[in-house]
Amino acid sequence: MAALENRPFVKMNGLGNEIVVLDLRDAPLDVPPEEARALARREVLPFDQIMALYPPQTEGTRAFVRIINSDGSESGACGNGTRCIALYESGRTGAQHMLFESVAGPLECTLAPEGITVDMGVPRFGWHDIPLAGPVSDTRAIELQAGPAEAPVLRAPAVVNVGNPHAIFWVEDIDAIDLALLGPELEHHPIFPERANISAAQVVSPDHIVLKVWERGVGLTRACGTAACATAVCAARLGLTGRRVTISLPGGDLVIDWRESDDHMLMTGPAEFEFGGRLTAVMLGEAERPAAASGEATA
Template structure:
């Protein structure tokens, strides 16, 4: 049952922003319409994703629900994971937090200087794990082109799942790509049955990638944590980068390491608290079932 008071926190990771609802004591089942209303930047609070902190379903400290601004459910969000990890560290006084997500468990660590490191787990690299609608024996480069036949603007993306599907195109100049135009088309390409996050990556040095991301269900974003992880993995697989890289996004830098020792991807970056308040009950009109 909805009450007049539904508290929220507004947070971001490098500008990738979230409305965070702690519903451990008062569970809420949010509809797509309600999520869109809250995420609306003119009439609601405004965010890329809506995040719920829920009671754990297993042995984690909490379960993190993730919904895109369009109301769709998401399996993973690296920047939001850092934000929720920071909140629970502040709450418990601990330096390590284990979160359950739709894509599986992740562990957050206090990295000092206001930064959080997240063990994002192993990348999923098989075509049916990403998933793709067609079988590809090698997902380092799949057959997909954008532009004139024989002279494509982009081609042969690497595909990776970091809990959600990513296609990464390596290009000479990331800023030269009209991602706002191309992104929606590729997000909904038939090759991606669950849609996909679309990235353009420019290798500045073996340890430095410049990245722009069209995020499925959210659009152009200032930062995408899973996108940065996926780009780092794709760069290694294409032999373009080292296993430890700085990924520069429009909102700032993330440090990504794909460790050979355990095959896990580790992401380190900052967390910013913006403000908090109570949701206008009208944003939840139509009924929320507890």
Template sequence: MSGDAVSYLKMNGLGNDFVVIDARKRALTFTKDKVRWIADREQGVGCDQLIIMEAPRNEDADIFMRIYNAEGGEVDACGNATRCVGYLMAEELGRADVTIQTNAGLLLSRLDGKNVTVDMGVPRLQWQMIPLAEQFEDTTGIELQIGPIDAPVLHTPSVVNVGNPHAIFWVDDLDAHDLSKAGPLLENHPVFPERANISLAQVMSPTHIKVKVWERGAGLTKACGTAACAVGVAAVRKGFADGKIDVELPGGILQIEWRDSDKHIMMTGPYETEFEGELPADLFEDDAA
């Protein structure tokens, strides 16, 4: 590291890309403006999310993972980033099994060659836990639509929380819908008081679902691990799939298993380190004051 510059790794999971910073030895603050600058693909480094590795809050975890979306807001979960951090910690500690602490709880990861499997825990299915602004007893399909009342373009999404809120709209043809237009409207719909990640899902077979995702605070991304988990859970609940599903995203495939034994979601997929770099010292001048 030169001077007070801050080192980072650029990583991705199926093209969902991250700037990863190890802040265990140096206290760093990340304002919304700093996060936006780092995430900016023209002036900064460019990423969907900024990931900060911090010392764990208790002895049950190996690392604490803090997550910021590109718009600058902090969020509680990111499946693809969890695999990347799981790989980094497995390499550092010299063992396959790692416990990662997040604002959403403890996540267990296991490195297996080019893939990492993460136990994403038990999904939240009750309307108040997602959360929704009004009561819906059946969250496999809530009353929400865009388009004409008698011929809606998208309607009746399944809603799930897997550390963050997700709405999944089931469609016959992914390419028939422009998620870049519908995504912002649905993300900010009043029924989602904490906003929501919006997915379009096309069932190809009981073991294969194609998905496109508009991520809350990040926009269209090549992949979203928590969205893949949410789609897997919702598909099983609706009877579209069994417990093991290949979720195909624009960046590639994640294997999702919603275990019947304990209702935990297991997500398996790749990780990639693209390059190392340094952030300019003046970005963190106020931290040294």
């Protein structure tokens, strides 16, 4: 029997970032990687992340959140998924303000007419925090490129950890960048011992950036909240934008405010419900057992 068989799920999305919410607070079960991969099949329930809710470990929090990518690996943070679980919890309890916890730290969420705001914490810029394979003198631009050596398509990304590792390449024409081609190699580049999320960013103005993201463990995605946060803080750090910026992704816009008073990243955007149901053995990759094996007598 599959571990997650018969568990209820809710399918949601944040800017088209496909999210499955599993509320496991009443029966804490691990999410087996093979079951996550089976569930993510295109013909079953394709998703970018599972947001699995477990009993809280700290008083005053709603749940401890584990984030599972579509390839079965785990992620430390998912901004779009966090907005989804905030909307889910609000629908369940009516709360407009709530606190979750994760391996990356606390996740404070507030629902308001303009959208759902998540406090994504403080960015980390040290090479060992991202992490990189070895020391670099300046994480605002590291030695890394993609494409032909004589004419690289992408070069000198900024790197940061915002709960997971990110590399942001600045480009003049984002439509000319084939991230589906370049993303896999960069995600697995030896400089990133824990792999990395790869973004191509075009600065349109001091308060607007257009972004494409190859997400670690997922691939090309319509939206990535942590990539939006990473891009915003790296752009401000380089003087390309101010500390409040709109990030336009294929799925829509996020507003990122890198708060000057404490360096916390506040991300505001939408989330929505799609449908719900219960997981079955077939969805989770198990073949249905026949009522009787061939040649076996039946009662």
